[in-house]
Amino acid sequence: MTYKLKFADGGSFLIGNLPQLTSSKEKLFKIVRKWNNSEHLKPMFVAQVGPYMALNIIDPDIIEAVISSNKNLQKSLLYTSLGPWLGQGLLTSTGNMWHTRRKILTPAFHFSILQGFISTFNEAADKVVRDIKSCGFRKPINVVPLVSEATLHGINCTSMGSKMERIEGGVEYQENLSRLSDSVAWRCLRPWLFNNIFYYFFTSKGQTENKLINSLHNFVDSVIKKRAAGFQVFNTEEETVSKSAYGKKKLAMLDLLLNDQLRNNSITNQGIRDEVNTFVFEGHDTTAANLSFTLMLLACHKDIQNEVFEEICHILGPDLDKEPTYADLQEMALMERCIKESLRLYPSVPLIGRVASEDIVTKAGIIPKGLSFHVHIYDVHRDPALWPDPEKFDPSRFLPENCRNRHPYSYIPFSAGPRNCIGQRFAMLEAKSILCKVIKNFILEPVDTPDSLVLVQELLLRSVNGVKVKFVPRY
Ligand code: HEM
Known part of the structure; x- marks a missing residue:
């Protein structure tokens, strides 16, 4: 039986839900929550803008049916604005290209490689501590730019193998990157601008964006070219990662791609650029958003914050200057539960968004081939049927005994199935490393609270007025 379409409230015959989509981002966020929680629209409904129609899903059984299989790998039109920048990178590619790239990139996130990144994460953490000190104590600080700069440093160093300040054009690259991220986030909510020819040739915003993309591409191309000069092929199984075959320099993700190119002719230069850009895009603002919300939640929950501090002291011992190692970070179980709970509340x-590549059988009927669908992670994570008292910050939800009977698709901050997040262990280690140093150095006092935040959703979840916390030195 084909699923009988239910349409989101407030749509009209020709333009569908365009009026809601063109309301303010703050309002749109609330409208989408209302739709997702309306009993009469459950378990899924269609929202439409002109000819573009997407099914909206928050039911975990249906989510499992649509994202667990090796089919339905194609991304929906929601990702259109990323295409010209990220090309055929892992996030935006599909079919055979995606399969090949996923195979090449998986070893870049092996624990032996991640271990080699810990000193970079610790450097990023030191930068956050320095920045907090220079902002001053006992006054509200918007933590979003501080942690974003740190995670950008982390991803630039681990993906391209160098600090941006040390590369010619690196500072300008970071500025352009931030402008481009804003621009693609702005466009993703405007389907009437999805036509690339119209957008890039006939709108001033599109023309500016095009220049930014070209400048970013030129920069990454030049980094790849320099790194490739004199590059020596190595055997990933035999080489140690901290002292790689690439001289004394630390191994970067780019090196693994160059190595695969030279050994197996598996990826072109443009392909390498697409993947570097994809890492940089996916790998910094995501972790920064999580860190900002986690800092706020810990500031609001002093008892849990104290326990996290005790855990850090227990693992690192009395030496305050001791750098956490990979093993130390792995051991921080309570901190991990806090990060997970923060990702539940603020994914x-x-x-x-994906496209059904074949008819999909679900408990609510068959989703026909060709229909786009959106999985609303934010709302699955706050469904009271899955998460009792869903607004409460309660890291103990992630104790092993409390996870046992949970639906596997009720918690999906990193998505799930074959196209899940390839960088999730990288993200967890970096977030832990930064939280560890911040909490070791400062007591966090609340300024923003879950009630004071004004959330919006573009490609990422964001708080309109930033996320503010006060810091008091511990020593
Ligand atoms: C807290 C941090 C992070 C969160 C919450 C997160 C979440 C996600 C989610 C939900 C997806 C699926 C996207 C989709 O299907 O459209 C994804 C994909 C991806 N993520 Fe992450 N991510 C995080 C950090 C990272 C990091 C640090 C990296 C890289 C270093 C990364 C690289 C990627 C890539 C390349 C994909 C595409 C995977 C594929 O399609 O095969 N992510 N991420």
Whole structure:
């Protein structure tokens, strides 16, 4: 039986839900929550803008049916604005290209490689501590720009193998990157601008964006070219990662791609650029969003914050200057539960979109081939049927005994199935490393609270007025 379409409230015959989509971002966020929680629209409904129609899903059984299989890998039109920048990178590619790239990139997130990144994460953490000190104590600080700069440093160093300040054009690159991220986030909510020819040739915003994309591409191309000069092929199984075959420099993700190119002719230069850009895009603002919300939640829950501090002291011992190692970070179980609970309440990627590549059988009927669908991670994570007292910050939800009977698709901050987040262990280690140093150095006092935040969802979840916390030195 084909699923009988239910349409989102407030749509009209020709333009569908365009009026709601063109309301303010704050209002749109609330409208989408209302739709997702309306009993009469459950378990899924269609929202439409002109000819573009997407099914909206928050039921975990249906989510499992649509994202667990090796089919339905194609992304929905929601990702259109990323295409010209990220090309055929892992996030935006599909079919054979995606399969090949996923195979090449998976080893880049092996624990032996991640271990080699810990000193970079600790450097990023030191930067956050320095920045907090320079902002001053006992006054509200918007933590979003501080943690974003740190995670950008982390991803630039681990993906391209160098600090941006040390590369010619690196500072300008970071500025352009931030402008481009804003621009693609702005466009993703405007389907009437999805036609690339119209957008890039006939709108001033599109023309500016095009220049930014070209400048970013030129920069990344030049980094790849320099890194490739004199590059020596190595055997990933045999080489140690901290002292790679690439001289004394630390191994970067780019090196693994260059190595695969030279050994197996598996990826072109443009392909390498697409993947570097994809890492940089996916790998910094996502972790920064999570860190900002986690800092706020810990500031609001002093008892839990104290326990996290005790856990850090227990693992690192009395030496305050001791750098956490990979093993130390792995051991921080309470901190991990706090990060997970923060990702439940504030999933950095609040929704993902795909296209049904074949008819999909679900408990609510068959989703026909060709229909786009959106999985609303934000709302699955706050469904009271899955999460009792859903607004409460309660890291103990992630104790092993409390996870046992949970639906596997009720918690999906990193998505799930074959196209899940390839960088999730990277993100967890980096977030832990930064939280560890911040909490070791400062007591966090609340300024923003879950009630004071004004959330919006673009490609990522964001608080309109930033996320503010006060810091008091511990020593
Ligand atoms: C807290 C941090 C992060 C969160 C919440 C997160 C979440 C996600 C989600 C939900 C997806 C699926 C997107 C979709 O289907 O459209 C995804 C995909 C992806 N993520 Fe992450 N991510 C995080 C950090 C990272 C990091 C640090 C990296 C890289 C270093 C990364 C790289 C990727 C890539 C390349 C994909 C595409 C995977 C594929 O399609 O095969 N992510 N991420």
